[in-house]
Amino acid sequence: MNAKWTDLRARTALRQIFDAAIASADPKLTIAGALPAKPKGRCIVVGAGKASAAMAAGLDAAWPDVDLSGVIVTRHGHSVPAGRIEVLEASHPVPDETSEAAAVRMLRAVEGLAADDLVIALISGGGSALMTLPAPPMTLADKQAVNRALLASGATIAEMNVVRKHLSAIKGGRLALAARPARLATLVISDVPGDDPTAIASGPTLPDPSTKADAQEIVRRFAIELPEAARRVLTEADETPKPGEIDADVRLLAAPSLALDAAARAARDAGLTPIILGDALEGEARELGTVMAGIARSVATQAQPGPAPAVLLSGGETTVTIGRGPAGRGGRNTEFLLALAVALSRTPDIWAIAGDSDGIDGTEDAAGALIGPDTLQRAAAEGLDARAFLAAHDSYTFFDRLGDLVRTGPTLTNVNDIRAVLIADGKPRTR
Known part of the structure; x- marks a missing residue:
């Protein structure tokens, strides 16, 4: 027993499960086996994202005999030395001057290449903000305003990136066009539901299946207020390059589904039955918390969709829609957990952890938090x-006051959110 x-x-057990999911996405362990054939000429490395510095370090170490150089940009605090590849740090989730300078430098780095040269793009989540080049006549201030409006709109990450692509001079495949005629390979760490590589960091090196009409519809549906220059770009600018116009060599290094598999293995080691609910759960964070409470109770009382002791595992990226009133501090994972705790209302034998795999939930210094059966009782006290x-x-x-925040520091990877709800004991209802 x-x-x-x-x-x-x-x-x-929950912390071990969370840590195992993150460790499985370490780019230093996966990049060497995913590299393309070495070039006859030069190798130019460009890229953006929270994991891009760690990816660059792995690439530099794997190819000491290749004529290699380049520049990538990551979030402040997520940098590591990458040898011959220069690492810049910029602001996230709202871009800054370095975000713009990084995009300009990448376009310059791929100019004038030959067919024997190779461009490797290192792309991971967060790249949209970190590599920003506003389409004329937009300014950086316009792009900053757009990002803030998108983040508060309730749109999904995929929907936000559709809009971003059509307001950019580098995203949505435009960096790939600039690299011609060099060979191009895109190495990706996915943080988006379904692992669509064209959505990760707004797909700077990949063809764009979305259209300006799609972006306009998203803006209307979420009532997003755009600067005048942005509205002009959405109506007057050329379309992004479409499938068939760019050769796409895409190599996936890590993804939410693989992280959940690693979490499941850690759960089994802890004596729990893993129940994977999916790696693409979206919607309002607080609503998902309420739904997850219902599923946890079903496990405890009806052994559905499995018997306790079990752990519900899920990934994906929820949203937090901010109204017009003042808002406090928090990210989507801590909001999910607070809603889950309220919905469980001191239900015994259920604990949960949720956090962003990059170590930063929103703009705060914590990855997420933990809750238990006594969370509301301790809060009331x-x-x-x-x-x-x-x-x-x-x-x-709320969780800071309780001492229940999970702080990992920057993890140098990013496979989206990891959520685990542990149901320790089942008490079937009598009929």
Whole structure:
């Protein structure tokens, strides 16, 4: 018989599951086996994303005998030395001057190449903000305003990136056009539902299946207020290059589904039955918390979709729609967990962890948080009204006050959010 699931045991198991998912996406362990044939000429490396510096370091180490140079951009605090490849740091999720300078430098780096040369693009989540070049007549201030409006709109990451592609002079395949006639290979760490490579970092080196009409529809549907220059670009600019116009050599290094597989293995090692609900769960973070509470109760009372002790595993990227009133501090993972805790309402024997695999939930310094059966009880003892904090989108402050934030620091990878809900004991209902 298994030992009793104490609070310490449950929290330890959840942290091990979360850490295993992140470790599986370490680009230094996966990049060497995914590289294309070495070029006869030069190799120019470009790229953007939260994992791009670690990817660049792995590439530089793997090819010491290749004439290699380049420049990539990552988020502040996510840089590591990458040998012959220069690493820039820029702002995320709203771009800054370095984001723009990085895009300009990448376009210059791929100018004048020959057919014997090779361009390797290292692309991971976060690249849209980190590599920003506004399409004329837009300015950087216009792109910053667009990013803020998108982040507050409730649009999914895929929908946001459709808009970004059509407002950019480098995204949506335009970097690939600039690299011709060199051979081009794109190495990707996916953070998007379904692993669509054209959506990751807004696909700077890949053909764009979306259209300006798609971007306009998203802007209308979410009532996104765009600067005048952005509205002009969406109506007057040329379309992005479409499938068939660019040769796409795409190599996937890590993805949410693979991270969930690693989490499942860690769950089994901890004596839990893993139940993978999918790697592409989207929607409002607080609504998913309510749904997940219902599934957890079903496991506990009906052994559906599996018997306890079990852990519900899921990935994907939820959204947090901010109204016009003031909002507190927090990201989508802490908001999900606070909604889950409220919905469970002190249900015994259920714990959960949720966090962003890059180590930063939104703009805060934590990856996410942990909850347990006593979360609301401990909050009440501290004078914290969980529902009020949820209504104010102030989940970070709530969990910080309880000491339940999960802080990993930058992980140098990014395969989106990892959520695990542990149901330690089943108590079937009597009929």
